Amino acid sequence: MKQLFIKISAICMSAIVLFSTLSFTMDMHYCGDTLVDVALFEKAAACGMEQMKPSKKCGxxxxxxxxxxxxxxxxxxxxxxxxxxxxxxxEQQTFLVSYVYSYISLFESSDLSFTSFVVNPPPLLNKDFQVLYETFLI
Structure with missing residues (x-):
């Protein structure tokens, strides 16, 4: 579910960047008060009335x-x-690296399973002294 949300948000952000950098031109042709043609990215087609020449009756x-x-x-x-x-x-890089290294080392966990006798095991006993002397801890 989280991966799906991340993918959807990435697609939305890329669409926002695309549409914010896109520029376009919308051209409209009106004949009187009536909209005749709308065109994107090109010139709108004319209705043909501007090709008509005015009459020369009045001079x-x-x-x-x-x-x-x-x-x-x-x-x-x-x-x-x-x-x-x-x-x-x-100098700033050196400071940042040393700061991050010292900060991370604060939270370094110590190994609690370390035992010193793993390398040097105790000597094997030939006799069980507790049974021999009959001394038991209660």
């Missing part, structure tokens, strides 16, 4: 304005991901 002074409009939404991603690198001098 050259009056020109018909186009009812079409293009709107573009740009979502900028994060480009400057920093690696936090800490510069540690040789």
């Amino acid at each position: 050259d002074k009056i020109e018909k304005t186009s009812c079409c409009a293009d709107k573009q939404i740009i979502m900028e991603g994060q480009d400057d991901l920093k690696d936090n690198v800490v510069k540690v001098s040789f």
Whole structure:
């Protein structure tokens, strides 16, 4: 269960990093107040009304304005991901290593199963002195 949770959280974090660095452009084309086309990563297709030329009945002074409009939404991603690198001098490294070594040695367990007679066993007795002298501890 714990391994599954770790894998799911790793996938979620990688998706967050991916979507925070992704940048995209959404292009929309309006004809009047009506949305005609929406496109991601490319230019939206036009409706064809801007190709129509205005009529010249009134002369050259009056020109018909186009009812079409293009709107573009740009979502900028994060480009400057920093690696936090800490510069540690040789003296600081020496201090850290000695500190960690001395701290770990505080919790080193002593071997309680150590017995000194394992290397030098006691001499074998020929007679049982307790039975011989009939002295028993109660």
